[in-house]
Amino acid sequence: MKRQKRNQDELAFNKGYKAGIKGSSRTLCPHDSGFARQQWLGGWREAREDHWDGYNRLAQIQKLTNL
Numbered sequence: 001m002k003r004q005k006r007n008q009d010e011l012a013f014n015k016g017y018k019a020g021i022k023g024s025s026r027t028l029c030p031h032d033s034g035f036a037r038q039q040w041l042g043g044w045r046e047a048r049e050d051h052w053d054g055y056n057r058l059a060q061i062q063k064l065t066n067l
Contacts, residue, residue: 016040020047
């Protein structure tokens, strides 16, 4: 059985979320423009909001695996 490749937009969101968990700056986004950049920034923003709302790192990582 073949495994389907992950959607590139979903991958960009997850990588942005991981960068947000680490506390990285949003200026470190690897995408110059387009929908992938929006997804990466959306993931980064959601991780930062979760941090500000009181989620600890473990809770954020668990949330990421459930996305």
